[in-house]
Amino acid sequence: xxxxxxxxxxxxxxxxxxxxxxxxxxxxxxxxxxxxxxxxxxxxxxxxxxxxxxxxxxxxxxxxxxxxxxxxxxxxxxxxxxxxxxxxxxxxxxxxxxxxxxxxxxxxxxxxxxxxxxxxxxxxxxxxxxxxxxxxxxxxxxxxxxxxxxxxxxxxxxxxxxxxxxxxxxxxxxxxxxxxxxxxxxxxxxxxxxxxxxxxxxxxxxxxxxxxxxxxxxxxxxxxxxxxxxxxxxxxxxxxxxxxxxxxxxxxxxxxxxxxxxxxxxxxxxxxxxxxxxxxxxxxxxxxxxxxxxxxxxxxxxxxxxxxxxxxxxxxxxxxxxxxxxxxxxxxxxxxxxxxxxxxxxxxxxxxxxxxxxxxxxxxxxxxxxxxxxxxxxxxxxxxxxxxxx
Numbered sequence: 001x002x003x004x005x006x007x008x009x010x011x012x013x014x015x016x017x018x019x020x021x022x023x024x025x026x027x028x029x030x031x032x033x034x035x036x037x038x039x040x041x042x043x044x045x046x047x048x049x050x051x052x053x054x055x056x057x058x059x060x061x062x063x064x065x066x067x068x069x070x071x072x073x074x075x076x077x078x079x080x081x082x083x084x085x086x087x088x089x090x091x092x093x094x095x096x097x098x099x100x101x102x103x104x105x106x107x108x109x110x111x112x113x114x115x116x117x118x119x120x121x122x123x124x125x126x127x128x129x130x131x132x133x134x135x136x137x138x139x140x141x142x143x144x145x146x147x148x149x150x151x152x153x154x155x156x157x158x159x160x161x162x163x164x165x166x167x168x169x170x171x172x173x174x175x176x177x178x179x180x181x182x183x184x185x186x187x188x189x190x191x192x193x194x195x196x197x198x199x200x201x202x203x204x205x206x207x208x209x210x211x212x213x214x215x216x217x218x219x220x221x222x223x224x225x226x227x228x229x230x231x232x233x234x235x236x237x238x239x240x241x242x243x244x245x246x247x248x249x250x251x252x253x254x255x256x257x258x259x260x261x262x263x264x265x266x267x268x269x270x271x272x273x274x275x276x277x278x279x280x281x282x283x284x285x286x287x288x289x290x291x292x293x294x295x296x297x298x299x300x301x302x303x304x305x306x307x308x309x310x311x312x313x314x315x316x317x318x319x320x321x322x323x324x325x326x327x328x329x330x331x332x333x334x335x336x337x338x339x340x341x342x343x344x345x346x347x348x349x350x351x352x353x354x355x356x357x358x359x360x361x362x363x364x365x366x367x368x369x370x371x372x373x374x375x376x377x378x379x380x381x382x383x384x385x386x387x388x389x390x
Contacts, residue, residue: 063313064319065260149218150251150381156246159174162204164191166192175196182196182199210237217247219241224252227285239301248302252289254379256273256288258311259376275350291380293307302386313330313375317373331368
């Protein structure tokens with residue numbers, strides 16, 4: 001189902017950067033100040049704009065500034081209430097060589113297809129992890145985004161979680177749905193050894209041709225933005241590998257930080273965010289694809305397409321214990337993963353030295369913990385059904 005886009009909708013499209021705009025490899029972070037700000041690009045045409053994005057302010061309406069609590073914003077919030085997160089032919093069996101991770105800049109990266117342009121960081125928390133009881137987490141934080149599935153699935157017989165990462169989602173879904181056979185795939189073998197009997201993992205690259213012998217009833221992927229080279233191709237592969245009446249669900253960041261006021265303007269955090277998007281563009285990827293998922297799913301043939309947008313606070317700056325808890329979780333995860341998500345992009349595509357990257361991140365980390373900067377992450381969840389007669 002679709003809705004007519006709002007004529008006044010404005011959001012940030014993927015930037016177009018000419019090769020002449022590439023920064024010189026001087027190793028100095030100051031050499032990137034000439035790059036155009038992503039805040040200044042024109043709006044999308046109404047036909048390309050998701051109906052849900054009438055304005056960022058609309059879906060961030062539940063966030064309000066806690067002025068009293070933010071007076072002590074220099075101290076990092078370590079609230080104890082934060083969750084304790086304790087058959088494809090191209091697939092590979094896990095051999096010892098797979099565990100010989102590529103090392104660069106003091107980080108570890110996946111060995112399987114290590115030459116790919118944009119490698120995911122191994123053993124790196126880069127997004128909100130699935131807590132031990134996601135449905136309880138959704139209830140405690142008041143955020144349905146924390147649920148394992150927003151799509152109306154009950155007990156799907158076969159489930160695929162592509163880009164599974166640490167496997168948290170696949171394991172928890174298998175525990176809550178013992179009737180389901182859950183397969184998680186990823187480039188890195190970083191999943192735990194002991195898993196539920198109805199859960200298994202394979203090394204696989206979803207950018208390759210899908211050759212699963214049996215179709216699935218529910219296909220799930222989250223936080224894949226920047227990791228996929230061809231999303232329309234991906235959605236076609238998903239469609240072809242779903243049983244009729246099966247569901248697909250995607251949850252992703254829209255990698256353009258927003259704020260409820262002007263406190264983000266001119267900060268190192270905003271500059272870092274802009275640089276992430278420029279580097280992704282140079283790599284041939286985009287951090288802004290989530291707004292296109294709905295259209296691409298429709299083009300692939302899906303029906304009953306539903307789109308939900310969430311505003312996740314970047315740290316515990318908002319009022320309310322639920323929002324503070326969610327912001328604290330997000331802050332800790334980004335602080336833990338910011339070096340890993342920056343270093344290869346900035347050194348490979350912005351030609352910065354590792355020293356320049358770390359110098360920039362010193363100020364970015366300060367901004368991430370500053371509760372006087374009222375920023376949030378737009379996260380979009382889009383789910384759709386394959387027609388019954390296809």
